[in-house]
Amino acid sequence: MITLTVDGIADLGAARMQMALSLGWHIVVACLGVGMPAITLLAEWRGHRTGDVHYRLLARRWARALGVLFAVGAVSGTILSFEMGLLWPGLMGTYGEIIGLPFSLEGIAFFIEAIFLGIYLYAWDRLPPTAHLLSGIPIVLAGVASAFFVVCANAWMQQPVGFTAENGRIATVDPWAAMFNPAAPTLTVHMILAAFMVAGFTMASVYAVAMLRGRRDRYHRLGLLLPLTVAAIVTPVQIGVGDWAAHAVANNQPVKLAAMEGVFETARGVPLHLGGIEIDGELRYALEIPNALSLLAHWDPHAEIRGLNEVPPADRPPVNVVHWAFQIMVGLGFALLVLAVWLALSWKRRRDLPSSPWFLRATACSGVAAVAALEAGWIVTEVGRQPWIVYGVQRTSEAVNPAPGLVYGFVLVTAVYVALTVATVYVLRRLARDVPVPIAPQERDVTDYKVV
């Protein structure tokens, strides 16, 4: 899938795999870090409004899990900032200053987030309820802001604007233009919505599993309903934004679009390909929907779509990876939409969850599906940009650290991530079972509540 030796640099493959592993890991936790605080605050707020002890207990438990997730989010994110330099010094040494502004802004957001998280998690017993609720709001804002900033930096790698270069050195920079590049609007909005989907569906799926095991009390029903409602509201919007993102790609990164759709020959009235694999420069076994790609990408059934053959083979991304990642993301997006509509219809008719066990089963799978869509989407974006690290400006092979031995670093980092994954999953499962909620003497009603 990814060739391990490119341009004679054996370690390039290792560096790319290490980056993909660390980012793919971090992004899941980061999505929970963006979406979960909002959902937790919603529960806490409902608890105070209605006095319903179940909401308050849910908020307390989610906050507890957040403490763990934020810690692993912070450390895995720190590794990423190291890796930007350890693995890609060629990128950072030249272009680091251009993407420095969004990262600096992100640093401020992290600070706000970490500060208020410390207060929110540890001062439950030191603050009156309303002040405590308010202390959570900066966490939500800062989480969304940090996702926005970091994706702006990534978007610049897709659409590098706002600078001039003279013989390999940066001459002038307009950092604001670089940050608000043409790819930023679609990518950031799509990412932030994805974070809410991932958080909502994942949290709901935990309670769906519990309900399938027979725990159907109000606590578990609310634990499913609240996050699932959030995710269900976001899903249709996300599909619309995804379409917007595809238009942006069609206009700005035609090679990526061609790889996403497996289009080789430039033509008008191009069909949409469902499935299929690329063999010898041709997409085979795909189901074709006539003119649909031209229509979707440019709102015109006869619009021209540029094919991969326009660029030399060395400038093309791996078609199968990008094509299938795109199909998987879109497919899962529509599958999640079906779940959302199911919930909405049942709620409209009966003010209740659908009674079918298949609804619970589907919800139990929805968390994994949302995460898979997220990873697939990033693969489209990042692998679809290859062989460029900065689209059209710098090749990935020019950016990599030429020092020998990166392979061993990759092996070591992989081992640590495996251990980290096992420990995180284990600890979160224990938390769900037997650990009491954080202390808050002024809310004894909740502290003394036993969960089955």
Place this chain on the structure above:
Amino acid sequence: MPLPEIMLAVLWVGLTAYVLFAGADFGGGIWDLLAGGAVTGRRQRALVEHSIGPVWEANHVWLIFVIVLMWTGIPPVFAAVASTLYIPLTLAALGIIGRGAAFAFRKVSTELWQQRLFGATFAFSSVVTPFFLGTVAGAIASGRVPPGIAKGDLVGSWVNPTSLAAGALAVGTAAYLAAVYLTRDAERAGAADLVDAFRRRALGCGAVVGVLSAVGLLVLRADAPALFAEITSGRALPLLLLSVVAGLASLVLLWRRAYLAVRVTAALAVTGLLWGWGVGQYPSLLPGVSLADAAATDTVLAASLGSLAVGALLLLPSLWWLYATFQRDRVAARPDRRPD
């Protein structure tokens, strides 16, 4: 001051904050490691956990701040340092993962074997991480990171007398700061025996760090004579003196049980050392590379520094609230609720 100088100063402020705050969090881990068996060490570990729990993530962000400012403000230096020193930096990064994650995991685990496993990971990585970060500082200070990408010796750059001395000094400083801060925390918690324990450690550790600094200077004289000359006779001399005086004063204050005042002098001693190095080395960043050669364009510096200034308006009150909330004692049981 021109923008590159301001940027470098801000970067150094961030580094100082990282050493003073997060350094002490690492030191807490070191004392956790040395606290003894699961039963005898329980109260000490609880004190450490209680003190660093709410603040370590915020303290940790200073490191991210320093890294981001490096690639924004002096990108070629960042690239040279990260590529040549990728081995100790990777190890430090893994230590950071182990420390942060294990600390959070231990907090929520209930069984002894889990607490032991996570506790050991937390404590061990608390020693390793400052050590490797120290070797990186030593590599830069002794001019072993040449400009360009991965142009330096991948091993010799950080396995050398200055780096090893700096690594040891980093670990010692972390332990010392933690002992000083924990003495006061124990006093506030009303644990007289822990106060004594940490006071003794702070005294011992302070003496060790003093000796380590002196040894470090000797190593520097042999290994990096130019920097040594700047520090001991050039413009950095006042900072070195400040560090020595504050260090001695700290020992006296500890002896006399002035636990709040010693926080200030201990921090000053460390700050003097850091700024002495910075001022001594300025304006050269890497061999043959001065700040003017490496600095980013002014538009970038202006935008980033401006944003940070605006951000500081949000941050400073928030940080103050964080520390104030946890340095204060719990709100008394509210009258409208059942008492405990």
